[in-house]
Amino acid sequence: MSGPNYSARRSRLIRSLKSAGVDGLLLTGEANVRYLTGFTGDSTWLMLSSAKTLIISDTRYATQLKDECPDLDVDIRDASCPMAEATAAVVRKAKIGRLGFEADHVSVAVLGGLQAKMDVIELIPTSGLTEKLREVKDKWELQQIRDAVEMAERGIGVVRASLRPQQTEKDVRYTLEAAMRSFGASGPGFEPIVGVGPTAALPHAHAGDLLVSDSPVLLIDWGAETPSGYRSDLTRVFFTGRITKQMQNVYEVVLKAQQKAIAAIKPGVRCRAVDKIARSIIADAGFGKYFGHGLGHGFGLEIHESVRMSPLSDQVFEPGMVVTVEPGIYLPGKFGVRIEDDILVTRDGHEVLSSVPREFDDAIVEYLA
Amino acid sequence: MSGPNYSARRSRLIRSLKSAGVDGLLLTGEANVRYLTGFTGDSTWLMLSSAKTLIISDTRYATQLKDECPDLDVDIRDASCPMAEATAAVVRKAKIGRLGFEADHVSVAVLGGLQAKMDVIELIPTSGLTEKLREVKDKWELQQIRDAVEMAERGIGVVRASLRPQQTEKDVRYTLEAAMRSFGASGPGFEPIVGVGPTAALPHAHAGDLLVSDSPVLLIDWGAETPSGYRSDLTRVFFTGRITKQMQNVYEVVLKAQQKAIAAIKPGVRCRAVDKIARSIIADAGFGKYFGHGLGHGFGLEIHESVRMSPLSDQVFEPGMVVTVEPGIYLPGKFGVRIEDDILVTRDGHEVLSSVPREFDDAIVEYLA
Numbered sequence: 001m002s003g004p005n006y007s008a009r010r011s012r013l014i015r016s017l018k019s020a021g022v023d024g025l026l027l028t029g030e031a032n033v034r035y036l037t038g039f040t041g042d043s044t045w046l047m048l049s050s051a052k053t054l055i056i057s058d059t060r061y062a063t064q065l066k067d068e069c070p071d072l073d074v075d076i077r078d079a080s081c082p083m084a085e086a087t088a089a090v091v092r093k094a095k096i097g098r099l100g101f102e103a104d105h106v107s108v109a110v111l112g113g114l115q116a117k118m119d120v121i122e123l124i125p126t127s128g129l130t131e132k133l134r135e136v137k138d139k140w141e142l143q144q145i146r147d148a149v150e151m152a153e154r155g156i157g158v159v160r161a162s163l164r165p166q167q168t169e170k171d172v173r174y175t176l177e178a179a180m181r182s183f184g185a186s187g188p189g190f191e192p193i194v195g196v197g198p199t200a201a202l203p204h205a206h207a208g209d210l211l212v213s214d215s216p217v218l219l220i221d222w223g224a225e226t227p228s229g230y231r232s233d234l235t236r237v238f239f240t241g242r243i244t245k246q247m248q249n250v251y252e253v254v255l256k257a258q259q260k261a262i263a264a265i266k267p268g269v270r271c272r273a274v275d276k277i278a279r280s281i282i283a284d285a286g287f288g289k290y291f292g293h294g295l296g297h298g299f300g301l302e303i304h305e306s307v308r309m310s311p312l313s314d315q316v317f318e319p320g321m322v323v324t325v326e327p328g329i330y331l332p333g334k335f336g337v338r339i340e341d342d343i344l345v346t347r348d349g350h351e352v353l354s355s356v357p358r359e360f361d362d363a364i365v366e367y368l369a
Numbered sequence: 370m371s372g373p374n375y376s377a378r379r380s381r382l383i384r385s386l387k388s389a390g391v392d393g394l395l396l397t398g399e400a401n402v403r404y405l406t407g408f409t410g411d412s413t414w415l416m417l418s419s420a421k422t423l424i425i426s427d428t429r430y431a432t433q434l435k436d437e438c439p440d441l442d443v444d445i446r447d448a449s450c451p452m453a454e455a456t457a458a459v460v461r462k463a464k465i466g467r468l469g470f471e472a473d474h475v476s477v478a479v480l481g482g483l484q485a486k487m488d489v490i491e492l493i494p495t496s497g498l499t500e501k502l503r504e505v506k507d508k509w510e511l512q513q514i515r516d517a518v519e520m521a522e523r524g525i526g527v528v529r530a531s532l533r534p535q536q537t538e539k540d541v542r543y544t545l546e547a548a549m550r551s552f553g554a555s556g557p558g559f560e561p562i563v564g565v566g567p568t569a570a571l572p573h574a575h576a577g578d579l580l581v582s583d584s585p586v587l588l589i590d591w592g593a594e595t596p597s598g599y600r601s602d603l604t605r606v607f608f609t610g611r612i613t614k615q616m617q618n619v620y621e622v623v624l625k626a627q628q629k630a631i632a633a634i635k636p637g638v639r640c641r642a643v644d645k646i647a648r649s650i651i652a653d654a655g656f657g658k659y660f661g662h663g664l665g666h667g668f669g670l671e672i673h674e675s676v677r678m679s680p681l682s683d684q685v686f687e688p689g690m691v692v693t694v695e696p697g698i699y700l701p702g703k704f705g706v707r708i709e710d711d712i713l714v715t716r717d718g719h720e721v722l723s724s725v726p727r728e729f730d731d732a733i734v735e736y737l738a
Contacts, residue, residue: 040575041573042573058661058662059572059661059662059699060571060572060573060661060662061571061572061573062661062701063570063571063699063701063702064571064573064574076661078661078662079644079661079662079663079679079680079681080679080680080681082681101477103476103477103478103481104476104477104478105476106476106477107472107473107474107475107476107477108470108472108473108475108476108477108480108494109472109473109494109496111477112472112494125477125478125481127478170550174547174550178543178547181539181543186575201432202429202430202432202433203428203429203430204410204411204429204430204433205433206409206555275448292427292428292429292431292445292447292448293427293428293429293447293448294448310448310449311448311449312448312449312451330428330432332431332432333432
């Protein structure tokens with residue numbers, strides 16, 4: 001399969017500038033710059049207009065830019081020239097009068113610095129122009145995400161096969177990271193969460209020193225990153241000992257909430273409607289106050305991308321979107337259960353990209369439980 | 370040694386509010402919030418005034434906040450309440466009229482969201498109030514940084530002892546990360562740079578698939594992170610084969626630039642004066658255009674912190690500051706040399722915290738070269 005067509009992506013963005021009311025756009029969000037150019041470093045901005053495309057960076061990246069973006073013009077500053085000054089010079093030269101900037105990726109301080117250098121150039125806030133394009137993945141991106149899912153799934157296979165009562169959460173995390181790398185991942189897609197018992201009740205816990213044998217509940221939230229920068233994001237709970245009725249009940253409620261929510265995903269459906277399906281099932285089972293976060297999110301070059309599934313989201317599913325569905329129930333001090341899969345919105349419904357078994361019986365690690 | 374005194378840190382910050390012209394301060398920078406509270410998660414803000422201290426977070430972190438910040442009041446929102454709304458409510462309740470915010474850590478979009486909810490509350494940009502406090506490390510922080518340096522140094526010892534011609538840059542990176550973790554690091558302090566030959570000429574390269582045997586020059590830029598979140602940052606070049614006269618010359622120029630710059634560090638000296646010492650030595654040797662980045666930077670909870678050593682910096686050294694000194698010469702397509710150590714500014718001069726040998730002869734890996 002041929003690689004991404006950066007030039008086509010930029011053309012789509014340029015076509016949206018007119019309705020955004022600007023002559024040119026300054027891109028400062030790292031993932032947006034990567035999406036539009038293929039450049040994998042940081043501290044590097046992209047200026048776009050129908051007449052001119054230019055990367056603004058510094059000497060640290062001069063050679064890397066030649067390798068990664070051979071077709072693009074590059075303006076390289078050294079340590080004696082601040083970014084705002086370099087940017088103002090190229091914008092002036094490109095004769096852009098109304099310059100859009102990314103309000104989500106420019107701090108108030110950086111905007112102040114730009115305004116001080118821009119003279120008569122008008123700086124116009126824009127929001128989500130590139131993120132909107134990134135919501136719908138193209139064929140090449142979908143292959144990257146499928147690869148990231150596969151790396152993650154093979155990785156968890158190694159973890160499950162090697163689980164031992166005396167492993168710490170950290171041991172499990174490092175085993176998982178090494179396994180995913182052995183299957184071609186550049187690394188984990190984010191810091192893997194490995195939580196035993198009460199730690200599993202913290203939705204965003206750091207892997208610590210609890211032992212697998214400290215509780216029958218082990219939660220792992222993990223994903224891989226491909227060398228091309230695309231991610232996967234999955235969660236499974238493993239039962240590694242004798243469990244309580246409540247643990248089984250919570251697991252089955254979460255799984256039902258997840259499966260019903262997934263079943264509702266198709267083009268034209270509102271994200272918050274899917275969130276509501278899962279949230280209602282959990283509330284009806286009496287656990288409403290133990291599920292506070294949103295149901296899921298888009299992902300790709302970043303682990304959290306547009307779209308969002310939450311009670312507040314009025315976004316609508318379109319074919320080509322890829323989202324997590326990850327309801328959870330967290331009982332503070334006791335344990336937590338979250339089940340998370342990666343879902344592609346297709347033309348007439350959806351496809352579950354991840355296939356790690358998720359039934360209650362599958363969660364029981366026989367040789368430990 | 371007793372742990373950090375978060376309450377004293379907050380008191381120092383509160384005392385600075387008056388001269389900043391605000392009644393209260395909203396902290397949104399992740400490392401600043403951690404420095405002032407000990408909280409290790411994200412998406413969590415801190416509101417401070419002389420009358421009230423409050424953390425604003427969401428349900429994902431409710432339990433973790435109780436564990437990590439047991440003395441602080443916490444406002445927990447769920448997925449149906451946006452952050453700006455929760456924040457406006459607590460600021461209103463605290464009767465703050467002029468609320469400072471961190472212009473470096475609030476995007477233009479987030480500021481817009483806050484303004485829409487804040488009614489009569491005036492939002493005043495501030496810059497660097499907490500970063501200024503963080504420039505000077507306290508006794509506890511210095512011990513964390515010494516630990517991070519030691520973890521990094523023991524890690525590179527393992528790498529050097531196990532170097533083989535057929536290792537890839539990635540192999541070396543993963544060996545280093547695992548070794549640092551085995552010595553107690555929570556992980557690397559940043560993505561380690563491991564560059565062979567031409568890759569070493571990219572100041573911010575990703576470790577790739579070149580073999581150690583592909584060039585006699587191997588550059589490693591690495592550091593450890595302690596479980597408490599403090600980092601180290603070092604660079605060494607190893608000669609793993611027969612080198613050219615130019616390689617030796619470049620190495621010696623960089624080392625001389627580094628040593629002369631370090632020698633000049635003491636309280637009262639301007640950062641840019643130290644930058645100039647190194648830059649002049651490199652320029653005089655004819656390599657001026659091959660050293661484009663700043664000479665060094667502060668570090669601690671983040672890998673890049675105030676102060677900065679660059680031609681633009683008018684900051685002045687004070688006792689308790691910790692900085693890198695890392696000149697480099699990068700010959701595109703050929704090789705690069707950077708030598709980096711971690712320096713503590715003392716009352717009457719400086720102390721070099723890192724002790725990995727750095728003389729030319731030390732750089733030669735005997736059993737390979």
